[in-house]
Amino acid sequence: MHRPPLSLFTALAVAALCASTAAADQDSVYRLFIGDHADGMVRAIDLADGSEIASFAIDQTPALTRSTSGRTIFAVQGDAGKIAVIDTGIAFEDHGDHRDLIVSDARLLNNEITGTRPAHVVEGSGRIAVFDDGTGDVTLFGESDLLGDNFAPTTLSPGAAHHGLAAPMGDYLVISVPDADPEQPRLGLRVIGIDGSDAGDIMPCPGVHGQAQSARVFAFGCRDGVVLATPGEGGNPPALTHLPTGELGEGHVSTLKGGTSLQFFLGNFGADAMVIIEPDSDDPFRRVDLPTRRVDFVLDPVRAQNAYILTEDGQLHLLNILTGQITQSLQATGPYSMDGHWRDPRPRLAVAGDHIAITDPATGTIRLIATDTMTEAREFAVEGTPYTIVAVGGSGAVH
Numbered sequence: 512m513h514r515p516p517l518s519l520f521t522a523l524a525v526a527a528l529c530a531s532t533a534a535a536d537q538d539s540v541y542r543l544f545i546g547d548h549a550d551g552m553v554r555a556i557d558l559a560d561g562s563e564i565a566s567f568a569i570d571q572t573p574a575l576t577r578s579t580s581g582r583t584i585f586a587v588q589g590d591a592g593k594i595a596v597i598d599t600g601i602a603f604e605d606h607g608d609h610r611d612l613i614v615s616d617a618r619l620l621n622n623e624i625t626g627t628r629p630a631h632v633v634e635g636s637g638r639i640a641v642f643d644d645g646t647g648d649v650t651l652f653g654e655s656d657l658l659g660d661n662f663a664p665t666t667l668s669p670g671a672a673h674h675g676l677a678a679p680m681g682d683y684l685v686i687s688v689p690d691a692d693p694e695q696p697r698l699g700l701r702v703i704g705i706d707g708s709d710a711g712d713i714m715p716c717p718g719v720h721g722q723a724q725s726a727r728v729f730a731f732g733c734r735d736g737v738v739l740a741t742p743g744e745g746g747n748p749p750a751l752t753h754l755p756t757g758e759l760g761e762g763h764v765s766t767l768k769g770g771t772s773l774q775f776f777l778g779n780f781g782a783d784a785m786v787i788i789e790p791d792s793d794d795p796f797r798r799v800d801l802p803t804r805r806v807d808f809v810l811d812p813v814r815a816q817n818a819y820i821l822t823e824d825g826q827l828h829l830l831n832i833l834t835g836q837i838t839q840s841l842q843a844t845g846p847y848s849m850d851g852h853w854r855d856p857r858p859r860l861a862v863a864g865d866h867i868a869i870t871d872p873a874t875g876t877i878r879l880i881a882t883d884t885m886t887e888a889r890e891f892a893v894e895g896t897p898y899t900i901v902a903v904g905g906s907g908a909v910h
């Protein structure tokens with residue numbers, strides 16, 4: 512009897528497993544979650560056919576943020592003193608050589624985050640931190656706690672009320688520091704322990720606003736530059752570094768997005784320019800001027816060198832992060848002037864797989880732009896006045 516040696520036998524068994532994996536159906540699902548401008552309503556849309564699969568009545572028009580995993584969405588309603596949380600119904604399970612896609616109904620969770628005026632939601636190191644502008648308190652929890660039955664977040668009270676933020680980094684938080692006079696701009700940032708202990712001095716970052724993470728580094732916008740927070744070695748607190756933007760001319764960074772597979776940040780720089788920030792470069796800033804004022808911008812998590820910027824003339828621009836050049840533009844919507852109130856209904860962007868999804872409140876539609884050709888693929892109507900938007904989804908095995 513011929514018997515293969517054990518190691519070869521094992522190899523064959525693994526090969527057989529892989530074959531069964533390859534034979535498993537691959538499926539791809541994307542969902543859009545759209546906040547209404549007029550009503551307290553979030554609508555869940557199946558990207559495949561534009562159909563509404565669920566709608567969730569909440570208290571007011573929400574700002575929407577998604578978790579890193581895409582499992583949950585935060586509908587921030589500052590004036591109502593709460594954040595509603597939606598389970599997107601899309602989860603991925605890591606199976607080593609592949610991942611499974613698990614799809615269920617989207618649902619509004621019973622667990623919600625309450626406070627006086629909760630605003631910025633920041634995720635890092637497996638923790639989510641919500642800053643309450645009305646109290647200065649920070650609420651900390653994990654996504655799985657939120658999805659479970661015994662939600663018991665931790666609350667820290669590191670300082671006075673202000674429009675602030677807290678960024679979780681390992682066992683530390685980088686938090687904004689207000690001026691003693693609430694009429695004055697925020698002073699800067701400091702590091703505290705997640706147990707509330709003091710861990711460092713104030714790093715000046717006047718008027719600090721906006722944050723993003725890329726490859727474990729956080730960046731924060733200041734009136735005079737950008738502060739980078741780099742994780743400390745061996746359990747040490749993160750190190751804060753201030754990079755001045757003075758040489759870039761008029762403007763400052765107050766909104767940031769962080770690259771996923773490339774380490775960079777893209778920030779606004781005044782109303783009609785952007786800045787690409789590369790933390791490890793000797794020359795960390797590249798300014799990109801836009802033809803008109805910016806309405807919204809987003810990064811592409813798959814095509815890592817792509818950023819998309821919508822300007823008030825209704826043009827959608829493809830910015831190549833590597834070259835710093837706008838390489839393509841198309842007329843995506845009608846014009847939306849940036850004059851008027853900042854909360855007037857204007858388009859917002861999200862990337863869902865191979866498409867950029869744009870809310871077009873004036874026409875009550877969602878426009879889908881193909882990212883490979885930068886042409887409109889299709890559009891569909893949604894009820895109400897579509898405004899804020901996030902996308903979740905991806906592909907995985909379905910056994």
Ligand code: ZN
Pocket residue numbers: 606609610611908910
């Ligand atoms: Zn599997």
Ligand code: ZN
Pocket residue numbers: 630631674720721
């Ligand atoms: Zn803010």
